[in-house]
Amino acid sequence: MADARLYYDLPSPFAMKRGGALHGAQLAYETWGTLNPTRDNGVFILTGLSPSAHATSNEVDASDGWWEGIIGPGKAIDTDKYFVICANTLGSCRGSSGPASINPATGKLYRLEFPELALEDVANASHALVTSLGIEQLACLVGCSMGGMSSLAYMLLHPGSVAAHISISTAPQAQPFAIAIRSLQREAIRSDPAWNDGSYDDAHYPLNGMRIARKLGVVMYRSAMEWSGRFGRIRLESDQRHDEAFSSEFQIESYLEGHAQRFARSFDPNSYLYLSRASDWFDIAEYGGGKVSDGMLKIGIERALVIGVETDILFPLSQQQEIADGLRAAGANVDFVPLDCPQGHDAFLVEIDVFGAAIAQFLASL
Amino acid sequence: MADARLYYDLPSPFAMKRGGALHGAQLAYETWGTLNPTRDNGVFILTGLSPSAHATSNEVDASDGWWEGIIGPGKAIDTDKYFVICANTLGSCRGSSGPASINPATGKLYRLEFPELALEDVANASHALVTSLGIEQLACLVGCSMGGMSSLAYMLLHPGSVAAHISISTAPQAQPFAIAIRSLQREAIRSDPAWNDGSYDDAHYPLNGMRIARKLGVVMYRSAMEWSGRFGRIRLESDQRHDEAFSSEFQIESYLEGHAQRFARSFDPNSYLYLSRASDWFDIAEYGGGKVSDGMLKIGIERALVIGVETDILFPLSQQQEIADGLRAAGANVDFVPLDCPQGHDAFLVEIDVFGAAIAQFLASL
Structure with a gap:
């Protein structure tokens, strides 16, 4: 393109x-x-x-x-x-x-x-x-x-x-609830050992941190009401499931995983941290x-x-x-x-x- | 005692x-x-x-x-x-x-x-x-x-x-919003390399995963309304702050950190995973x-x-x-x-x- x-x-x-x-x-x-x-x-x-x-x-x-x-x-x-x-x-x-x-x-x-x-x-x-x-x-x-x-x-x-x-x-x-959510997203990225104080590359990339940050974002960007109607308690088909302990069982989990997969490597983790913090800082009352x-x-x-x-x-x-x-x-x-x-x-x-x-x-x- | x-x-x-x-x-x-x-x-x-x-x-x-x-x-x-x-x-x-x-x-x-x-x-x-x-x-x-x-x-x-x-x-x-939150908490623990498929000890402990899981819990257990009144945009005093990049600046962040510190080592991470998943599974419609x-x-x-x-x-x-x-x-x-x-x-x-x-x-x- x-x-x-x-x-x-x-x-x-x-x-x-x-x-x-x-x-x-x-x-x-x-x-x-x-x-x-x-x-x-x-x-x-x-x-x-x-x-x-x-x-x-x-x-x-x-x-x-x-x-x-x-x-x-x-x-x-x-x-x-x-x-x-x-x-x-x-x-x-x-x-x-x-x-x-x-x-x-x-x-x-x-x-x-x-x-x-x-x-x-x-x-x-x-x-x-x-x-x-x-x-x-x-x-x-x-x-x-x-x-x-x-x-x-x-x-x-x-x-x-x-x-x-x-x-x-x-x-x-920014109000404290939004600050709390963004702070947690940043912590998920910063806690990923691969973030490495901002010095990562494609081979050593804070993928887990970005995935959790994105999923938490999607949870907040949508609403409980929409999901109850859309996903309810629908399970994944057995061929969509993994053997790993505690892996996804419900459609809502794989929906979040899909969002995370599409986002995690397409956005720079440091950029994410900078823009997230800028949102917390903004206050027209200043x-x-x-x-x-x-x-x-x-x-x-x-x-x-x-x-x-x-x-x-x-x-x-x-x-x-x-x-x-x-x-x-x-x-x-x-x-x-x-x-x-x-x-x-x-x-x-x-x-x-x-x-x-x-x-x-x-x-x-x- | x-x-x-x-x-x-x-x-x-x-x-x-x-x-x-x-x-x-x-x-x-x-x-x-x-x-x-x-x-x-x-x-x-x-x-x-x-x-x-x-x-x-x-x-x-x-x-x-x-x-x-x-x-x-x-x-x-x-x-x-x-x-x-x-x-x-x-x-x-x-x-x-x-x-x-x-x-x-x-x-x-x-x-x-x-x-x-x-x-x-x-x-x-x-x-x-x-x-x-x-x-x-x-x-x-x-x-x-x-x-x-x-x-x-x-x-x-x-x-x-x-x-x-x-x-x-x-x-x-369990409805999909609650499942999504609990699934994310479990993912935070499972993504911590120290979780090690459940085989951790006090010296190699999934502290970051437990902290994030607990903070997300506290965010969900309380309400935006309470926090707006209680914390607003109050900053930490300079002696409460760390030099680390992107570390806490707002009281709401240190409030969450306090909760996380008190909880993270006092509850077994595997127990947390088991009970969290049991909550997702529960459905009286069965x-x-x-x-x-x-x-x-x-x-x-x-x-x-x-x-x-x-x-x-x-x-x-x-x-x-x-x-x-x-x-x-x-x-x-x-x-x-x-x-x-x-x-x-x-x-x-x-x-x-x-x-x-x-x-x-x-x-x-x-």
């Missing part, structure tokens, strides 16, 4: 929030549609922890993107109308600079020498890319999950850069004297759509309400859409019709 | 549900109060996965038990009135026979040679102990968490053995042609109190309702008490006043 990624060279040095700077760093991104002459039809998408820039298919790379059903000609985010951009997150490993990139100062992989990463750095790098494309103000900034946190940082740190915002299943600050609501007051946009899911245990609906209330208090005209999908946090990747309808209706109203 | 444990020799051989038998096995138990001449004031307590038989203090062992606030003279389970018995679960490691016991056939530790354990075996062993004490019918059988599942098996397999039942935060069958409600119909008792907690994500309130409905359909007079405590699954260990009041009121009504 051809590669549709473009590369943007970040200003060098690129200063990081918590200290240090990147030299010669880049962002991988893809685009769909055409920027209009007034340069006011730009839509930028900030992703969750693991997706690539390939949000949807295009002429160069016809493979399905991670939000294929939402973005494209005539779809909810209509590429006949909008110039859509999606970047791989700074610190990730799908083309953008991160711990798995070469450190130009040493000629070796950064690994844990990569500077501490905050979502504010993700926001600043994304803003620099958008500006480089000649876009002064985005028609819409879309943020899902971790990308929603990065979006709040983007709008707060770059006043006037966004006209409308779509916030999906995210948080204005900009509001310790209060989320006062931090939110510093975001000046015109319109917002805030979508949350009742069965989301990682980014609970109460936090979506907090974002909607905060943007409204800051002067935006906000549509708040609480959904009762059974799929939990991942609903935006699965319930394409429901999310597509809400997004299309919102964009049509702009 | 003196040891108040008594030991009951199980019938030998003791046949196990899934095949095989135990020879020379025993249960450790403690008692409080006095059995009356008509032998109808017995209360037996079936525990969750990890507690010992020491449910409350007594003359011999004055240390606090795991349910100290509930059991004792004048307390909710009044030892001036009832003869209370609590056993360490068969398969556990606090005095009862389990994978960490000597296999009389080999003179070595059972480890994974211990036969497959089901909660029906736990129930049968407990019933044999109760019978050996001269009690034909318990005034009340109390089951918390996993012990609630064992209780359902006890009542179903031994008709007429129980007059009244108190069911707390348990399940008539006795009802595949239907929970039909299985429940086979339990003939007079009175029941079913307590559940709205914030329990591992044993959700809907399952407590299912138990209450099932016992009622089977002819029992049932009090169903849904509680809105913020502490989740562990509320029965924490909200002593609330649980004590419900239990005392129920026992007074018998």
Whole structure:
């Protein structure tokens, strides 16, 4: 499959929030549609922890993107109308600079020498890319999950850069339950002897740690309700089972194993640690004297759509309400859409019709 | 501290549900109060996965038990009135026979040679102990968490053995969310190289696996709501922090670490695996042609109190309702008490006043 990624060279040095700077760093991104002459039809998408820039298919790379059903000609985010951009997150490993990139100062992989990463750095790098494309103000900034946190940082740190915002299943600050889960995922990776303080290779790779981290993620991204209906207590067929003691017996276990197998070697473990920790660190209250609501007051946009899911245990609906209330208090005209999908946090990747309808209706109203 | 444990020799051989038998096995138990001449004031307590038989203090062992606030003279389970018995679960490691016991056939530790354990075996062993004490019918059988599942098996397999039942935060069958969590806990232990297929010792011990399993347990036993209020985003003091990359920064992380440290070396990892899997296997629908409600119909008792907690994500309130409905359909007079405590699954260990009041009121009504 051809590669549709473009590369943007970040200003060098690129200063990081918590200290240090990147030299010669880049962002991988893809685009769909055409920027209009007034340069006011730009839509930028900030992703969750693991997706690539390939949000949807295009002429160069016809493979399905991670939000294929939402973005494209005539779809909810209509590429006949909008110039859509999606970047791989700074610190990730799908083309953008991160711990798995070469450190130009040493000629070796950064690994844990990569500077501490905050979502504010993700926001600043994304803003620099958008500006480089000649876009002064985005028609819409879309943020899902971790990308929603990065979006709040983007709008707060770059006043006037966004006209409308779509916030999906995210948080204005990490709460202790989410921190506990992410801390455990990191511990699973760090406890794997093959992690070796970040110095692994393909032959000595923290596969078990990544598998456990991913499974715990999937458990949290979905919901008990969905699984009771979908898997119940269905057993694996005998030819799907292993002789090993305590190995999988139930379909739910092999479902998790499938997710783990697909993910564990496709994402850099150090990148995972950096982005996971950045999510824990994010707190818009830092900009509001310790209060989320006062931090939110510093975001000046015109319109917002805030979508949350009742069965989301990682980014609970109460936090979506907090974002909607905060943007409204800051002067935006906000549509708040609480959904009762059974799929939990991942609903935006699965319930394409429901999310597509809400997004299309919102964009049509702009 | 003196040891108040008594030991009951199980019938030998003791046949196990899934095949095989135990020879020379025993249960450790403690008692409080006095059995009356008509032998109808017995209360037996079936525990969750990890507690010992020491449910409350007594003359011999004055240390606090795991349910100290509930059991004792004048307390909710009044030892001036009832003869209370609590056993360490068969398969556990606090005095009862389990994978960490000597296999009389080999003179070595059972480890994974211990036969497959089901909660029906736990129930049968407990019933044999109760019978050996001269009690034909318990005034009340109390089951918390996993012990609630064992209780359902006890009542179903031994008709007429129980007059009244108190069911707390348990399940008539394991649902996929709970199976997923327990499967992950087992994987964390099994993935630790020191587990070594069950052949570890104190010097080579699966400490990391046990820590992760315990932390994941604590995350599930409590609730997001409680933690948001209790920990928020409070950071550790600098003298509580380590220099290690990605080590704990938030209080919630050190809270989990404290739980893990206290547990990881105090419970046998193989026992943990056996009891965890037994919980996944339990399904009262097996006795009802595949239907929970039909299985429940086979339990003939007079009175029941079913307590559940709205914030329990591992044993959700809907399952407590299912138990209450099932016992009622089977002819029992049932009090169903849904509680809105913020502490989740562990509320029965924490909200002593609330649980004590419900239990005392129920026992007074018998």
